[in-house]
Structures are given as structure tokens and as C-alpha cells.
Amino acid sequence: MIELKEVNKYFDGLQVLGNLSFSVSRGKILCILGPSGCGKTTILRILAGLLPIDGGQVIQKEPIVSSYVFQEPRLLPWKTVKENINFVISHSSLAKDKRIDFYLQKTGLQEYANYYPHQLSGGMKQRVALVRAFVYEHQLLLMDEPFQGLDVKTRNLLLNQTHLLWKETQNTIVFVTHHVEEALLLGDEILLLSKKPAQVKRRISIGLPRKERNLQDPNFQKQYEGIVQSF
Ligand SMILES: Nc1ncnc2c1ncn2[C@@H]1O[C@H](COP(=O)(O)OP(=O)(O)OP(=O)(O)O)[C@@H](O)[C@H]1O
Numbered sequence: 478m479i480e481l482k483e484v485n486k487y488f489d490g491l492q493v494l495g496n497l498s499f500s501v502s503r504g505k506i507l508c509i510l511g512p513s514g515c516g517k518t519t520i521l522r523i524l525a526g527l528l529p530i531d532g533g534q535v536i537q538k539e540p541i542v543s544s545y546v547f548q549e550p551r552l553l554p555w556k557t558v559k560e561n562i563n564f565v566i567s568h569s570s571l572a573k574d575k576r577i578d579f580y581l582q583k584t585g586l587q588e589y590a591n592y593y594p595h596q597l598s599g600g601m602k603q604r605v606a607l608v609r610a611f612v613y614e615h616q617l618l619l620m621d622e623p624f625q626g627l628d629v630k631t632r633n634l635l636l637n638q639t640h641l642l643w644k645e646t647q648n649t650i651v652f653v654t655h656h657v658e659e660a661l662l663l664g665d666e667i668l669l670l671s672k673k674p675a676q677v678k679r680r681i682s683i684g685l686p687r688k689e690r691n692l693q694d695p696n697f698q699k700q701y702e703g704i705v706q707s708f
């Protein structure tokens with residue numbers, strides 16, 4: 478769908494990406510793991526077309542509309558849950574309204590549709606941000622450490638809901654995380670980056686169907702430890 482070829486990026490003389498090459502496959506979830514400051518957010522901004530590059534190429538056959546989930550929910554405090562989601566839709570229609578209701582139901586938010594952000598927990602706010610990103614019509618969903626700062630249980634819930642929503646849309650996701658287990662549970666593939674200037678250390682395919690992925694399983698555990706060691 479989109480490919481970075483020998484991409485270089487500098488900020489004030491500091492090289493952040495060094496001849497970085499990788500491709501994003503359509504309809505798949507690619508998880509990006511890498512040390513703090515190695516350039517993960519920079520990569521997402523390049524994929525979104527928000528940041529120019531200093532060398533190499535970004536190859537895509539056609540224009541791509543991206544949707545973004547940030548680390549923090551970024552909701553409008555004066556709008557309700559439903560209004561915050563509706564806000565990203567340019568022309569409201571009954572069909573779109575139904576789609577929002579469907580997604581709210583899928584994520585267990587329906588009864589909170591008329592709540593304001595200050596009436597929600599952190600996990601619920603991030604769930605609203607997740608639904609909003611899915612509702613916005615896109616081909617590429619970019620997620621930048623979206624569950625950072627949430628407890629393990631809430632993170633797992635949101636991870637499952639991301640997968641649930643992805644199954645509905647079958648769109649392409651690039652998901653940046655610090656958590657190896659998140660990448661292993663969600664991704665079709667994992668891109669392991671070096672410290673900056675970021676390069677691809679390894680690209681790992683996770684063959685196992687998601688419902689069979691269990692961190693207690695010895696084989697899965699082995700894969701987990703292998704990644705942690707080279708991380
Ligand atoms: N707009 C900018 N101006 C100057 N330097 C920048 C800018 N954006 C990023 N950088 C630098 O580029 C490097 C990579 O930043 P980036 O935010 O992409 O890292 P990251 O991998 O997302 O880190 P983290 O895991 O902590 O979120 C850092 O050294 C950062 O200071």
C-alpha cells in the first residue's frame with residue numbers, strides 16, 4: 478500500500494531515520510516496536526504525509542486518507558461522546574448515524590453516548606478516540622502508543638476492541654507501541670527498529686491466528702522473549 482525506500486530524516490542536523498526501508502501491506506496490522514526517541518512518531522507523521530523527508534522515497538500508487546489515534550484521547554470537552562465522533566464526519570446521514578451506533582455498541586459505549594468527556598474514565602475516553610478514528614473514512618489507520626498509561630486490563634480490553642473494529646473495516650493499521658505483548662497479540666507483522674537513526678532490525682511475521690495467541694503458551698513465550706532480547 479505504501480513503502481518507505483531508503484528514507485532519511487534530520488531534525489536540526491540530528492539524523493533520526495537512516496536509510497529506512499519498509500512497506501506496509503494493505504489490510505494488515507503492522508506493529509512498530511523500537512526504543513524511545515528512535516523515530517516512531519516521525520515515521521507515522523511521514524506515512525500520514527504530514528512531514529517532508531530529507532532523502533529517499535515514499536512510494537504509494539494512489540492518495541491515501543489516514544486516520545490517527547494519539548497517545549491521549551484529544552476529545553472536545555464541550556461535546557458529548559456521540560458529538561465527538563460525529564464531528565469527524567463531514568455530511569451526517571442516517572447511515573452514518575447507524576454506523577456510529579454500531580461502533581458504540583461494539584465497544585460497549587452506547588449507554589455513554591450522551592456523556593461528556595469529564596464524565597468518562599481514561600480508558601473510556603480512549604475508546605471514544607478509537608471509535609472516532611475508525612468512523613472517519615480512511616484507508617490507513619495510524620496509532621501512536623494509543624494505550625500508554627492505561628492499566629493492563631484496560632489495555633487488553635482496548636486491544637481486543639481495536640481488533641474487533643479492524644475486523645469490521647479490514648483496513649490497514651500501523652500501530653506503534655513500547656509493549657512487546659501488545660505487538661504480539663495484535664500484529665500480523667512486527668517491525669523491530671534500532672535506536673536512532675532508525676533502521677529495521679527485524680521484521681517478524683506472526684503466523685498464529687489471534688484467538689490462539691496466548692502469552693502462557695511456551696512457543697509464544699519463546700517468540701516474546703526473542704523479541705525482548707533484541708529490543
Ligand atoms: N519537530 C521536531 N523538531 C526537532 N526534533 C524533533 C522533532 N520531532 C522529533 N524530533 C526528534 O527526533 C527524534 C525522534 O522523535 P520521535 O518522536 O519520532 O521518537 P519516538 O520513537 O516516537 O519516541 P517515543 O517512543 O518517546 O515516543 C527525537 O530525538 C526527537 O527529539
Ligand SMILES: [Mg+2]
Nearest residue numbers: 517518519621
Ligand atoms: Mg513517539
